[in-house]
Amino acid sequence: MPGGADYRRVMETRELRYFIAVAEELHFGRAARRLGMAQPPLSRAIGRLERRLGATLLQRTSRSVALTEAGAVLLREGRAALEAIEAAERRTRRVALAATGHARVVLVTKAGASSELLAELLDAHAAEPGAATVDVLLCGIGEQGRLLRDGRADVALLHRPYDVMAGLDTEDLRTEGQVLVLPAGHPLTSRPHVRLAEATELPGLPGPRWPGPDGRYPDGPGPEVHDQAQLFQLIALGRTSAVLPDSCRSQLHGDLAAVPVLDAPAVTTVIAWPPHSRSAAVAGLVRTATRL
């Protein structure tokens, strides 16, 4: 490369992976170790990338590495792009494996949530002629988006306003009110309804802590909760209480009771899929869902 004339050329995913590793570690040595390579070629690769882009991505001294503004942009956007490639790869592999039979779709939803709606949907879809086989994948709270984006799932049931739906295409399915779920015998269970302020400030029953979009738990007094079965068990034990969609009542057993919360925000169950991946099989499932 005597003259730097190889401008017009797209970044290779390898370069992107390298950059992301360095940007995350902010340390060439550690990043190289993580990538299973030596440090010098990594330094050179990043240098080449910067020259190609015509942008300084990292501010380096011999003692520290910092992201520039351009580097921050490439980190954010590049992560998404890399995820998109990996998702494309995974979905291609899945389709190829399933190609012996007919179409398959992986539907993901929070374990325990919307179970009635889900049952209805699966029944209705199975009744469609020529419908794809639906594999149901149950996951913990807040993991659906990741599973959709990384290609392990094709379609999800989410709950607004709780789940983050950025970057997904959605159709609304059903809206419902919310109830306060309590241990059976709690004084409030005799009330016909409660207000949100009462529900969230119960003495001795701090609200549970759900993982945020990043998978981390916020700080606070309540117990960490990963799925609905866990939550119900903790409520029955008198350790916490929770405001949940109406439909969760069908899951309650003897140790639990529910009281309507008058002024809680309505929860809408939506069906979501990654844009650009609306295959015929996914489209069919979405159509069935919206007709329920």
Add this chain to the structure above:
Amino acid sequence: MPGGADYRRVMETRELRYFIAVAEELHFGRAARRLGMAQPPLSRAIGRLERRLGATLLQRTSRSVALTEAGAVLLREGRAALEAIEAAERRTRRVALAATGHARVVLVTKAGASSELLAELLDAHAAEPGAATVDVLLCGIGEQGRLLRDGRADVALLHRPYDVMAGLDTEDLRTEGQVLVLPAGHPLTSRPHVRLAEATELPGLPGPRWPGPDGRYPDGPGPEVHDQAQLFQLIALGRTSAVLPDSCRSQLHGDLAAVPVLDAPAVTTVIAWPPHSRSAAVAGLVRTATRL
């Protein structure tokens, strides 16, 4: 490569570009010419890719090339992923260039549409302390999505239900009714309002044809229209008429008249941005817009 043991490895963008070219041309020779290379290395590259993925992407005979189901998936998803990479690159370059000054954002909207709202938004945003400079990019109808996705723009004003918003994050800004825009002096201009059925079936004034999401024009009798200035000129010439949002009235001049359409669907102007690209600058602009 004696043992095919190099499984775990991510697709390179080069391979993806090669595959997309072949999948689009369905012809190795033509694809190779398009890529500026010879046919044999292209064949080998595709073969390697298939072996890595463990999937047959193309069904080849010596006379024809056809996509398999897995190939169709990779074409669809791979295109999106490649666009994401190119967008990341473009945005990185843009930020780096602008890094001398302060933050810049490119806002794109259809030429002529929502001009009042746009003016308000720009004024309000300019009044924010430390706000990013907004470069306005006016484009033809239906091009906003592409410009957002390929990284030439950061944020767009779109109109529901006309514009396709798949794969974009949005916030609603304003909803308005629609009016029928006619040549001045047309008999209907004396009416206080009309119905949608009357508006779309005007004898001698066939509706214009807009480009679809793919940039192609549907068939039909009316003229092909690319932007609002063109449209107004054609209406003034008595060649067509159109149902447009209320706010277009501020653009009308003497040769044109507008009549409210009672039962036309409401049009909502939304501000949209690509997911994962909500930089501080874009977030600030969105916040300003939603507060208008």
Add this chain to the structure above:
DNA sequence: CGGCACCGATGCCCCTCGGGTATCGACGGC
């Protein structure tokens, strides 16, 4: 029915470029 033209795959060669090792130069801490 045989020759031909077309097309993708294969064999072979070259040389680029990505990666490794050794080392340098800058900087901070003890």
Add this chain to the structure above:
DNA sequence: GCCGTCGATACCCGAGGGGCATCGGTGCCG
């Protein structure tokens, strides 16, 4: 002031990506 740490540079090597020539299969046409 010396040493340890960290990124950049110098130099070398080999895998692999790309080009050219050619093969093998297939539909078409005379």
